[in-house]
Each structure stands twice: as structure tokens, then as C-alpha cells.
Amino acid sequence: MDPRLEAQLAYLRSDERLIERARLALELPVEDRLALMARLCAQAVAYPRADHREPLPPDAEAALRRLGRGA
Amino acid sequence: MTKLDDAVTVAARIADRFEDGAIPYAIGGALALAAYGMQRMTNDADLGVFIEPDRLPEVHDALERGGCLFERDRAAAEVERASFFTVRCGVVLADIFVSFHPHHDDARERRRKIRMGDGVERWFLSPEDLAIHKLAMLRPKDLMDLEHLFAAQSAGLDVEYIRRWVEAIAPEALDRRRAALDDLVARFTRAG
Numbered sequence: 001m002d003p004r005l006e007a008q009l010a011y012l013r014s015d016e017r018l019i020e021r022a023r024l025a026l027e028l029p030v031e032d033r034l035a036l037m038a039r040l041c042a043q044a045v046a047y048p049r050a051d052h053r054e055p056l057p058p059d060a061e062a063a064l065r066r067l068g069r070g071a
Numbered sequence: 072m073t074k075l076d077d078a079v080t081v082a083a084r085i086a087d088r089f090e091d092g093a094i095p096y097a098i099g100g101a102l103a104l105a106a107y108g109m110q111r112m113t114n115d116a117d118l119g120v121f122i123e124p125d126r127l128p129e130v131h132d133a134l135e136r137g138g139c140l141f142e143r144d145r146a147a148a149e150v151e152r153a154s155f156f157t158v159r160c161g162v163v164l165a166d167i168f169v170s171f172h173p174h175h176d177d178a179r180e181r182r183r184k185i186r187m188g189d190g191v192e193r194w195f196l197s198p199e200d201l202a203i204h205k206l207a208m209l210r211p212k213d214l215m216d217l218e219h220l221f222a223a224q225s226a227g228l229d230v231e232y233i234r235r236w237v238e239a240i241a242p243e244a245l246d247r248r249r250a251a252l253d254d255l256v257a258r259f260t261r262a263g
Contacts, residue, residue: 015222015258022108022223030106035188037105038079041163044112054210063207063248066240068172069154 075138075161078102079188082116085165086193088137092129095121097182099168099196099204104216106185107198108223111216116160119168119196121179127169134158139165174203174236181232199229203236206248214251221259230256 001009011017025033056064075081082098089096097103100117104110120130127150131143139158146156146167154170181197196204202220205213221228234252241248 015218018218018222019225019259022219025108025110026223031186031188031190033105033108033110034079034102034185037102037110038077038188040110040112041077041079041114044077044114054212056208057210059247060208060210063209063240063246066242067174067203067207067236068170069168069207 075163078113078116078163078165081160081163081165082118083187083189083191083193085116085118085134085137085139085160085167087191088133089118089120089130090193091136092133094126094130094133095179095194097121097178097194097196097200099201100166101216103195103198103201104220106195107201107220109216109219111219114164116163116165117168118165119170119175119178121175122169124171130167130169134167174200174239177232177236198224198227199232202228202233203240206233206237206252207240209248209251217251217255218259221255225259228260230260 028036073080073084075084079102082102086096086098097119098106098117099119100115101111101113102116122130127147128143131141131146134141137160139160141156141158146158149156150169155166155168158165158167178196178200181200182194183197184192185195186192198220202217205217205220230252237248237252
């Protein structure tokens with residue numbers, strides 16, 4: 001692969017990029033972040049809902065029970 | 072009339088009815104994740120209530136006052152079986168978590184009041200308790216949420232509190248929850 005593309009891909013998958021995205025998100029006041037979230041969510045419900053929940057991994061049940069929750 | 076077509080509006084409406092009924096609660100899930108840094112789409116609202124079992128009918132009353140649709144008998148049976156039940160409010164589904172466990176005492180104590188887009192402050196799970204729930208389930212999407220949470224909160228998280236509960240829910244030293252927490256701490260907190 002072109003080394004420039006490889007470098008770009010590595011950056012896109014990096015923790016550095018996640019931290020930069022988080023820094024940008026936190027520049028917004030929390031009430032603005034939640035207002036933006038409401039708009040994203042209104043778009044989400046316009047799409048067909050999945051007909052199942054994402055299955056829990058087999059070992060999650062025991063962990064959830066120890067946290068006082070069923071699975 | 073408020074349109075109930077997004078999880079944030081629905082969570083706020085339910086939270087206000089819990090507040091009216093003096094029912095301690097906290098908003099969790101993706102909404103709490105957004106409050107602590109990263110927004111993402113979600114179809115669902117998650118709320119936990121901190122109550123004694125005999126107050127479950129009051130929770131049902133509050134949800135009905137909020138316009139949520141559900142069957143009381145089935146909801147009570149689901150709480151007995153799985154510690155949560157699901158209601159529909161407008162086009163949004165809300166999961167209501169009810170459990171009676173020492174972790175809930177800690178989570179109630181640590182919850183935070185956060186101002187939402189309508190200017191009203193409501194209770195949210197602490198980032199640490201959100202992390203504990205995500206670590207318990209640890210599906211691929213939970214791991215992604217945890218990375219976002221740790222990237223946003225980094226050194227501000229009380230890692231020792233998270234670790235205490237992770238060790239309680241994952242007693243085996245080689246449990247992947249413990250390894251996931253160690254990995255997140257190493258990658259995103261300076262202390263790691």
C-alpha cells in the first residue's frame with residue numbers, strides 16, 4: 001500500500017485520533033453536546049430498528065449477576 | 072406538545088416524572104456517554120432507578136404519567152427475572168433498570184447532576200459507573216464506548232473505584248474484563 005495511505009489508515013485507527021476527537025467534543029458545553037445528541041437520535045429512529053438486541057457474550061451473564069442484574 | 076422521537080427527549084421526560092415522584096434515578100447508556108464526551112446515535116434510552124422493591128408500583132405510575140406504554144405484570148416479572156424492563160415512549164424504547172445490590176448504593180451516591188439542552192439539570196450515572204456497566208457486558212460496541220469514554224475523561228476517572236467493582240464481578244484473575252480495564256488505563260490515562 002502507498003505509505004501515505006498506510007500512515008493515514010494508522011492515524012484513523014489510532015488512540016491519538018480518539019483523544020483528539022474527544023478533545024473537540026469536550027470543547028462544546030455539555031448541554032450543547034446533549035442537544036446535538038438529540039438531533040442525532042432523531043435521525044437514528046428514522047431508520048428501521050434492528051429486530052434483535054446485540055447478543056451478550058457468554059461470560060457477561062455471570063458478571064451482570066454479580067452486579068445485581070440479570071442478563 | 073413535545074415530539075417523542077429521540078432518546079434524549081424521552082429520557083428527559085421520564086427523568087422529570089421520576090423527579091416528580093421522588094424516585095431516585097440516573098440516566099445511563101449512550102446519553103451518559105455523550106454527557107461525558109462523545110455523542111453517538113442511539114435508538115434507546117437507559118435509566119436506572121434506586122429504590123426498594125416495594126416502590127416498583129410507584130415507578131410504574133411515574134412511567135405511565137410520562138406516557139410510556141408497557142404492561143405492569145410483565146414489567147414486574149421482567150424485573151424479577153432480569154432486573155430491567157422495557158417501555159415504549161413515542162417511537163423510542165426505554166430500558167428501566169431496577170436492582171437491589173450494593174453497587175447500586177455506590178452508583179446512587181456518585182451520580183451527577185448535568186444540565187441538558189433544555190436548560191434543566193438531571194441525574195446521570197457517573198462515568199465510573201457507566202464504565203463498570205460497559206465492562207460487565209463487554210460486547211464489541213461496549214469496548215468502543217469504553218475507548219471513547221476513557222479518551223474523553225482520561226486522568227479524571229477514579230480508576231481504583233472501577234477496578235474494585237471489576238474485580239468483584241470478575242473474580243478470576245484472567246477474566247478479560249480485568250485485561251480490558253488494564254489496557255484502557257495504559258492507553259488513555261497518564262497514570263497508566
